[in-house]
Amino acid sequence: METVVSGIRPTGNLHLGNYFGAVKNFIKMQNDYNCYFFIADWHSLTTRPNPENIINSARTILAEYLACGIDPEKATIYIQSDVKEVLELYLYLNMNAYLGELERTTTFKEKARQQPDNVNAGLLTYPTLMAADIIIHKAVKVPVGKDQEQNMEMARKFARRFNSMYNIEFFPEPASFTFSSQAVKIPGLDGSGKMGKSDGNCIYLYEDAAAIRKKVMKAVTDSGPAGMNTEKPEVIQNLFTFLDIVSTKDTYDYFNDKWNDGTIRYGDLKKQLAEDIVAFNEPIRERIAEYMANTELLDKIARQGAEKARESASKTIKEVRQIIGFR
Ligand code: TYM
Secondary structure (H helix, E strand, O other): OOEEEEEEOOOOOOEHHHHHHHHHHHHHHOOOOEEEEEEOOOHHHHHOOOHHHHHHHHHHHHHHHHHHOOOOOOOEEEEHHHOOHHHHHHHHHHHOOOHHHHHOOHHHHHHHHHOOOOOOHHHHOHHHHHHHHHHOOOOOEEEOOHHHHHHHHHHHHHHHHHHHHOOOOOOOOOEEEOOOOOOOOOOOOOOOOOOOHHHOOOOEOOOOHHHHHHHHHOOOOOOOOOOOOOOOOHHHHHHHHHHHHHOOHHHHHHHHHHHHOOOOOHHHHHHHHHHHHHHHHHHHHHHHHHHHOOHHHHHHHHHHHHHHHHHHHHHHHHHHHHHHOOO
């Protein structure tokens, strides 16, 4: 059975971008693959979270994973910092990762711009840690959104480099994976590029009807179609992207026809969209609350997941040590 790895940073709650970019695929893949889904708490240290937040944030994401339908009987769910073997592989990969290529990474450049007083080595080596997360289980498929493409390219490069350095076909090259025809990018409703925590434009899975309606009704639009069958500008296309993922095909077609004949009313579209997001969120929202109230269960699941993940990770590390020459 092919191995799958993916993770999410616990820097806030899961939002619709995380769900439709990643988690939706986790849920489907857990039935047919050997899956490892983790909570990337080491990765979140690049922005200095305070200590109390660390354990609670990890628990929150765990509760949200479970509420979405990731099943600990099918997939291994664990917290990254419980599997120390990842750090050893991170060190080995860093020895063969070059300053130039790390500095050229778009995410590094962006983060360096966002936090100029904290351009730390963890930010710089973010792609090597991510590569270690993936190849420690020899994963071949990685369900991620479009924003992770460059990190995935680096992961493949580091896997290949290790193999050619030691002249051995050891690590498979991991590929980004999605069931749709192309990588998913969920937009923000503020007219900006993508939904993201640091952009403050998210709809979270835990949010209730009132909060969702308020956010959707405020979504940026324009003054309306200039004629019949015109191309949709980005802000309007964003709304249709949402209809496409949460509404029925009939609803989508109805508003698409209205756009094409030039009679669309954005208020109607937004009202319908808000109700469809509420209906999507509601069952997940209820389950999040149930899991959050049961920290004992969450901790037990994390413990069992860590054990399974360590088993796979330590097998890889043992072999890596031999290949490198440690006995
Ligand atoms: P993170 O925590 O930023 O996001 C988690 C997952 O959600 C996806 N995502 C989106 N997809 C589509 N549209 C959006 N607007 C959107 N926003 C977020 C991301 O693509 C991602 O799949 N570096 C990773 C975490 C990570 C990881 C890994 C992932 C660490 N190690 C190993 C896979 C394998 C990150 O920061 O994701």
